[in-house]
Amino acid sequence: MIAVSGATRLYAVLGDPVAQVQAPAMLNPVFADLGLDAVLVPVLAGAADLAEVVTGLQRIGNLDGLLITVPHKIEACAFADVLSPAVRAAGSTNAMRREADGRWTAENFDGAGFVLGLSAAGHELAGRRVTLVGAGGAGGAIAAAVLDAGAARLQVCDPDEERLSALLDRLAGHRPDRVAGGPVAELEGADLVVNATPLGLRPGDPLPFDPALTPAGAVVADIIMKPRRTALLRAAAAEGRLVHHGAHMLSHQLHLYRSFFRLAAPDRH
Amino acid sequence: MIAVSGATRLYAVLGDPVAQVQAPAMLNPVFADLGLDAVLVPVLAGAADLAEVVTGLQRIGNLDGLLITVPHKIEACAFADVLSPAVRAAGSTNAMRREADGRWTAENFDGAGFVLGLSAAGHELAGRRVTLVGAGGAGGAIAAAVLDAGAARLQVCDPDEERLSALLDRLAGHRPDRVAGGPVAELEGADLVVNATPLGLRPGDPLPFDPALTPAGAVVADIIMKPRRTALLRAAAAEGRLVHHGAHMLSHQLHLYRSFFRLAAPDRH
Incomplete structure (x- = not known):
């Protein structure tokens, strides 16, 4: 994988527990294959801390996206500005991205x-x-x-x-x-x-x-x-x-x- | 460097700008040499967002430490529970760690x-x-x-x-x-x-x-x-x-x- 430097872009996957999540092992090789200076890191966030962790991460200037896993997929919808049709139908999100205008869009690919x-x-x-x-x-x-x-x-x-x-x-x-x-x-x-x-x-x-x-x-x-x-x-x-x-x-x-x-x-x- | 997985421990270096910081390029090879499953990532945090970013990061369960660089070394002291003698003399911090009891200790090695x-x-x-x-x-x-x-x-x-x-x-x-x-x-x-x-x-x-x-x-x-x-x-x-x-x-x-x-x-x- 690509060595992390000061210029690396960030993605995070939030869960509790998080040690078992496969997303970093699957997406980091994709970044490397594409030649992107980016890394997806695991973020252990308890339910009581979710709001502070998500809003903190969303204010990080070089963080471009979040993946959401158990048990936060429902509650995380509250931290998006735009909900996709799949999110509205499911009532849950597993992916959020920052748009060019700074808003966050929630999607659900599960x-x-x-x-x-x-x-x-x-x-x-x-x-x-x-x-x-x-x-x-x-x-x-x-x-x-x-x-x-x-x-x-x-x-x-x-x-x-x-x-x-x-x-x-x-x-x-x-x-x-x-x-x-x-x-x-x-x-x-x-x-x-x-x-x-x-x-x-x-x-x-x-x-x-x-x-x-x-x-x-x-x-x-x-x-x-x-x-x-x-x-x-x-x-x-x-x-x-x-x-x-x-x-x-x-x-x-x-x-x-x-x-x-x-x-x-x-x-x- | 070590491939990032769900079990990876996190460290972050906060600055604005952050692309130029050398800490990830210096500390990530140390983690790898020691065989530690850990990564130091850059975090771009504007002054207006510092409080939300730091408190959000401190609530991440698998994040063990923060490095602080320009322009946040003074303001970051407010987010520590314990200030070292060097921090009190300098009025600034460039490193914070989570203690076993959950408190955060600020140090300054500059x-x-x-x-x-x-x-x-x-x-x-x-x-x-x-x-x-x-x-x-x-x-x-x-x-x-x-x-x-x-x-x-x-x-x-x-x-x-x-x-x-x-x-x-x-x-x-x-x-x-x-x-x-x-x-x-x-x-x-x-x-x-x-x-x-x-x-x-x-x-x-x-x-x-x-x-x-x-x-x-x-x-x-x-x-x-x-x-x-x-x-x-x-x-x-x-x-x-x-x-x-x-x-x-x-x-x-x-x-x-x-x-x-x-x-x-x-x-x-």
């Missing part, structure tokens, strides 16, 4: 990245029945993208009634006939079941749902990237289910980030 | 680094007459260290009466008989004349003083590191004066930073 990753693995969504566990930041993004990709039915479950209801309200504006919600995952009849909760990030977390209760031909997907083989995916594989790893969601976002942050090789003329 | 650099170049201060131009953050640090090193006389000049008077008050507690101050540099009889103003950072800056008016055997020193050969040092060399570059001040601070930030190779046992 949903598009997740759908692209599924498609690349041979799992098309058109006509499928999807159960989504977790109505948080990533869950909201995935829900909107899954509906846009033509899923026949989406059941969203979350024990937090208020959070679930807010997400259903946003989604109802798009395809109300295809969406249902409840506190418990409906696994029967599902073609695809997605974990969009943080359960599995920490050793000893309970499973977000029991993969043994999914249909025999179902795909079980996780959005957790580290560990790559979460306890959920190990249990699903042991039951003979097809599994889809969290890393796909991010790897298929790379070119979306490149475009959003306008990353291009410097003009040498 | 003075010690400057004196070490002069000594390594063969310029001892004991018994010498020193004229210091600029009573800002770096100037205050150098003034205290020059007196500690045994200078026979120190004249500090700054057109800002309030700033000069505050520095003289702090120094008067140490060696009041050896210190004088005024709005204009007294160059006659000086063995060493030091520029501690920002003049020379930007092309077209006026000279901080006229080196032709220094005694023939005087040493003319600059604390500006980039450009290495400032207009002042070029003019002084043209007059036949010995010159002392700004880079010496920082290069002799490296082991002071290592100790302050407790940088050591990880225990592999």
Whole structure:
């Protein structure tokens, strides 16, 4: 990678925890390949500190963009001046950039990245029945993208009634006939079941749902990237289910980030 | 250097401008040599944004230390919980670290680094007459260290009466008989004349003083590191004066930073 100097441009990825995030290992080689003097650094920000950390980072003159991950994707929307359509549908953001006029635009690539990753693995969504566990930041993004990709039915479950209801309200504006919600995952009849909760990030977390209760031909997907083989995916594989790893969601976002942050090789003329 | 990952620890150097700062190019190889997963990044912070940037950075859980450079060395003291004796004498800080209890300690190595650099170049201060131009953050640090090193006389000049008077008050507690101050540099009889103003950072800056008016055997020193050969040092060399570059001040601070930030190779046992 490029050596950091005083002239290096900054990007930061915010999360809690942050040690497991893959974005620096994926984007820093992109900067290097393009010959850009830029670095993406991890930023550990607790929920109570999010406002001060984000507003502090946004005032750094050589910082051009932020990536946002668990658990800040929803709250971070408050620190953007412009929300993209995907952010408004999902109620969450995972990328923010500074515009030429100093305003900050929020985008969300989780949903598009997740759908692209599924498609690349041979799992098309058109006509499928999807159960989504977790109505948080990533869950909201995935829900909107899954509906846009033509899923026949989406059941969203979350024990937090208020959070679930807010997400259903946003989604109802798009395809109300295809969406249902409840506190418990409906696994029967599902073609695809997605974990969009943080359960599995920490050793000893309970499973977000029991993969043994999914249909025999179902795909079980996780959005957790580290560990790559979460306890959920190990249990699903042991039951003979097809599994889809969290890393796909991010790897298929790379070119979306490149475009959003306008990353291009410097003009040498 | 080490590739930045989610687990990388952060250090930041704050300045305005910041593109010219040498600290990342000097400290990042030290991290790599020690096998530390850490990176020092440049942070461009305008004076109006300093409070929000510093308090935001201090709330980042994986950020362990800050370096402070022009023009923030004085104002940054307000964001420390503990001020070292050098900071209290100088009224400025160039390094802050997070303690185990979460408090922030401010240190100032500009003075010690400057004196070490002069000594390594063969310029001892004991018994010498020193004229210091600029009573800002770096100037205050150098003034205290020059007196500690045994200078026979120190004249500090700054057109800002309030700033000069505050520095003289702090120094008067140490060696009041050896210190004088005024709005204009007294160059006659000086063995060493030091520029501690920002003049020379930007092309077209006026000279901080006229080196032709220094005694023939005087040493003319600059604390500006980039450009290495400032207009002042070029003019002084043209007059036949010995010159002392700004880079010496920082290069002799490296082991002071290592100790302050407790940088050591990880225990592999």
